[in-house]
Structure formats: structure tokens, C-alpha cells
Amino acid sequence: MSAVPAPDNPWLLPGALVAESPGTGRRSTRDWIVDGVAFGLAVSYLLFAAWDLRQPQPYLTATGSGDPWLFRLDLLLGLVCCALVWLRRRWPVAVALVALPAGVLSVSAGIAIVILLFTVAVHRPFPVAAAVNAAHVAVAPGYYLLYPDPDLNLPGSVLFTGIILGTVLAWGMFVRARRQLIVSLRDRAHRAEAEQQLRVGQARQLERTRIAREMHDVLAHRMSLLSLHAGALEFRPDASREETARAAGVIRVTAHQALQELREVIGVLRAGQPTSGVVDTGPGPGDRAAEPPQPTLADLPGLVDESRQAGARVSLVSRIDHAQALPAGLGRAAYRIVQEGLTNARKHAPGAAATVAVTGRPGDGLTVEVVNRRPVAPAAAIPGAGTGLVGLAERASLAGGRLSHGPTESGDYRLAAWLPWPT
Missing domain, CATH: 3.30.565.10 (Histidine kinase-like ATPase, C-terminal domain)
Structure with missing residues (x-):
């Protein structure tokens, strides 16, 4: 599976969805809290089931299921499934398949198995999650043969289990789709922001290129006039005082105009540059008003x-x-x-x-x-x-x-x- 970009806010998207490939080992603060709550629920149900199994239940004794060794095996498998809750994010499918024997032999592992199947539905595509769920439904007859329900027959019990696990699968797929939608929307927003910044940069570059072209056209014209007048003074040292004064006056006026135009162009260029500690937001609506x-x-x-x-x-x-x-x-x-x-x-x-x-x-x-x-x-x-x-x-x-x-x-x-x- 392809990796999903990590979110900026770990509370919005759990770290378990950051990558769908096994072995990432990345867990956010929210993941630790969720895993702790899930583990607490699994252990609480295990303790309740252990207390309940210690009570007299004639229908279990009739099937030979009240033996002490089976009770101890039930608790052992329940404890193993509770421990697997901490590993389900890294290997969701493998952990859910390892829990298959507990689906047949353990009452106390019920909530832990539901949590494991929900994790598979959240982090794996529908075909994989449906196959794992179908495997657990397939072993349900063995569970009900060992622990028969006094109110339902075997087909009814298996159907009830299928409905429960199907609901877990649908809920997990809904959570998965919602998280993927959030990631997609965030990625789209990031791309739109990046494209906007690129467009702003391109517009700024085009504007500065235009200003540079204007600078060349204007200053080249002024400088050529200065060079022409200066050359005339150089090649005519015998010119009269009036002619020299007139040429010098033209040089002074032309130089003043060139400097003024240069200041205007540089002022426009500086208007779009950031100052220290200030982010450049590009030309504003009134920037063009400063141009001559x-x-x-x-x-x-x-x-x-x-x-x-x-x-x-x-x-x-x-x-x-x-x-x-x-x-x-x-x-x-x-x-x-x-x-x-x-x-x-x-x-x-x-x-x-x-x-x-x-x-x-x-x-x-x-x-x-x-x-x-x-x-x-x-x-x-x-x-x-x-x-x-x-x-x-x-x-x-x-x-x-x-x-x-x-x-x-x-x-x-x-x-x-x-x-x-x-x-």
C-alpha cells in the first residue's frame, strides 16, 4: 500500500493511518491514548468473563466445557489477545489471524477480537478486511459448539456473530473512508497553497522583468544623450562659453532626469521586497499607483x-x-x-x-x-x-x-x- 502523508495535527488523523505498510512503528499521542483505552476495555471484559465463567452454568457443564483446564486456557488466550491490542497497528492482519484460535476457545477474548477486527477494517482495503472477518465468522460454529447459547440455536448464533462482525467491518470502513477524505482535503489544500505561492512568485518575476525592461529603455536613452553631449564638449574645446554652458546645462538636466527615473524604478522594485522579520506578500492593490x-x-x-x-x-x-x-x-x-x-x-x-x-x-x-x-x-x-x-x-x-x-x-x-x- 502507498504511504499517506503525515498530518500536522495528530489528533485529527491517528498515526496508524500515516502509513499502510507494516513495520512503521510510528504512534502519536492520540494513538497511545486510544490504545490504552482499547486495552482497558479488553482487560475489563476479560475480568468480567472470568468472573462469569466461575459461576454455575449447567449448560457449559453439560458439554464438558466447565473443566478447569479449559477455563485456564480461556483466560490465557484472553490475555494473549489483550496483549495483541498493542501490536495491532503494526501488523493488523497477522494479529487478527493469530487470534483465530481464541475465537473458538476463549470467551474472555471477545472484546479484544472485536478491536483487532476493527483495526483491520480501518487500516486495510475492504477485500482484505472482509476476508479476515469471514475467517472469524467461519470459526464461530466451533465456538458455539463449545459454548452453546441457551436462547439461540447454532445457525442463529452464527448469524448473530456475522451481523456483529459485519457491523464492525462497516464501521471500520466508514472511519477509514473519512480519514482518507481528510488526508485528501488537506493534501489538496496544501497543493492549492503551493500553486498560489508559485503564481504569486511568477507574477512578481514577470513584473520585475517588465520593470527591468523599462529601466533599460529609459536609462539607455538618457545615458546616450549624456554621452553625446559630453562627446561634443570633448571634441570642441574651442566652443564659446555660451555653447559650453548650454551643453553643460543639458547634461545636468539629463543626468537629473536619469537619476530621478532610476529612483522611481528602484522604489517600485523595493516595494515588493520583504523587510527584516516581515513576510513578503507580493504587490498590493496600490503598488502600481506609485509608478510614474x-x-x-x-x-x-x-x-x-x-x-x-x-x-x-x-x-x-x-x-x-x-x-x-x-x-x-x-x-x-x-x-x-x-x-x-x-x-x-x-x-x-x-x-x-x-x-x-x-x-x-x-x-x-x-x-x-x-x-x-x-x-x-x-x-x-x-x-x-x-x-x-x-x-x-x-x-x-x-x-x-x-x-x-x-x-x-x-x-x-x-x-x-x-x-x-x-x-
Whole structure:
């Protein structure tokens, strides 16, 4: 038989049901108490039967059953069955079969045998328990031949014994089914709790991955602007004081914006982490309210103006029908694609002109395209993780669209994405 998981509360499920294989030897506090009560009942009945057998009973004497040796054998078998009560949890079937001779020769073992059969019904499948019960019913005629009932004939006595043992079997099977149901419900609750924790962990990981992607898109854009302005100051040491001051001011503002955005992202990440001694319960209902407003397609002209102020030559072509009906998520994805495209253009093609084209309508989808000319200056050594295009491809895929990038026949570099726009 397969092992049943041990319960957290031993009073709810006795340790005897923890494993159905013999030889476990595990017994809870409740089991000790139950076994003590069962042993006490068995011994009490043995003492009552011993006292009763000492009284004059002509029907026993008539059958020769009142002999002292049989009385002593009766008590001996009764004591053995009472001792077997302590072993019934480890070997329920074997102990019940060992008690078969007592079922024929001993009156004082009656309650002990009932306890042994009940244990078999609780801890073994129905076919096994029914077979053991049938064996005890089969030896009942020998018992009634030795100890006849003055009020019932032999068939009636055997039938009465069968009814008693059948009731014990049914009661034991009911207890077994109830305990298995409790174990099943507890196991199901544990699985549901584990699955819930897994879903919470997956949701937290997905959310942090999304935040990391946003961090890359935003900070890469800001850092590339800083690098561009710093490079201009480096390569033009003869610039006028006004130009130097203006470039330094742009660097200061851009650095401030980058730091502010970094603080916001880190604040969101920390919101889901546990503090010392506090269990992390995951993002709460108000966690998203702490995030800054997300960009939309309406912020695209401002993004292009930032690049122009940094000295990049960027042109914007926007032909969108029913722009007010554009979903916010779709506009944010398009904004991030353009942002990454301009960042890559500043990194790998400094000084080259770039064209941003955004077209679309409901039903046809939204097309975003960033094309930069061949570089006219050596590419700046701006470090990068190399995951920007990978993140864009994932973003487009999650939106149900597709992304393509690579050089064109004329040698320009083209980044294009198509995003579905339902009607």
C-alpha cells in the first residue's frame, strides 16, 4: 500500500493511518491514548468473563466445557489477545489471524477480537478486511459448539456473530473512508497553497522583468544623450562659453532626469521586497499607483525634440487615423520602440540623420519605423548590454506583433515593428 502523508495535527488523523505498510512503528499521542483505552476495555471484559465463567452454568457443564483446564486456557488466550491490542497497528492482519484460535476457545477474548477486527477494517482495503472477518465468522460454529447459547440455536448464533462482525467491518470502513477524505482535503489544500505561492512568485518575476525592461529603455536613452553631449564638449574645446554652458546645462538636466527615473524604478522594485522579520506578500492593490505616468504615442514629439536638442538630426512622420482611439498599451509599446531606435542610432551612427515614421489605423495595425543613415562619424564607445533589441522583440511579441531590424540595400539601418490595432 502507498504511504499517506503525515498530518500536522495528530489528533485529527491517528498515526496508524500515516502509513499502510507494516513495520512503521510510528504512534502519536492520540494513538497511545486510544490504545490504552482499547486495552482497558479488553482487560475489563476479560475480568468480567472470568468472573462469569466461575459461576454455575449447567449448560457449559453439560458439554464438558466447565473443566478447569479449559477455563485456564480461556483466560490465557484472553490475555494473549489483550496483549495483541498493542501490536495491532503494526501488523493488523497477522494479529487478527493469530487470534483465530481464541475465537473458538476463549470467551474472555471477545472484546479484544472485536478491536483487532476493527483495526483491520480501518487500516486495510475492504477485500482484505472482509476476508479476515469471514475467517472469524467461519470459526464461530466451533465456538458455539463449545459454548452453546441457551436462547439461540447454532445457525442463529452464527448469524448473530456475522451481523456483529459485519457491523464492525462497516464501521471500520466508514472511519477509514473519512480519514482518507481528510488526508485528501488537506493534501489538496496544501497543493492549492503551493500553486498560489508559485503564481504569486511568477507574477512578481514577470513584473520585475517588465520593470527591468523599462529601466533599460529609459536609462539607455538618457545615458546616450549624456554621452553625446559630453562627446561634443570633448571634441570642441574651442566652443564659446555660451555653447559650453548650454551643453553643460543639458547634461545636468539629463543626468537629473536619469537619476530621478532610476529612483522611481528602484522604489517600485523595493516595494515588493520583504523587510527584516516581515513576510513578503507580493504587490498590493496600490503598488502600481506609485509608478510614474507611462509614456504614450502623444509623447513621441517630445522624445524627438530631446534628440534634436542633443544635436541629432531627426525627422518625424506621423500619419495615424483616429489617434484618440489608440490603446494606451499600444502607444507605450510604439514609444519604447522609437526610443530604443533613436538610442541605437546615437550609439552606432553618431551624426547620421534619422527618420521616424509612425502610421496606422484601426484594423490595419500600427507600423513603427526608425531608419538612420550611414554613420558620418566613428561610433562612440558607449557600453551596452546588447539586450535592447531582444527586449523590443519580446515587447512586440507580447503585443501580438512582430519586429524586424537590419541593414537595407542602400546601407542604412532599419528598425521596423508592426503592432495589431483592433477595430
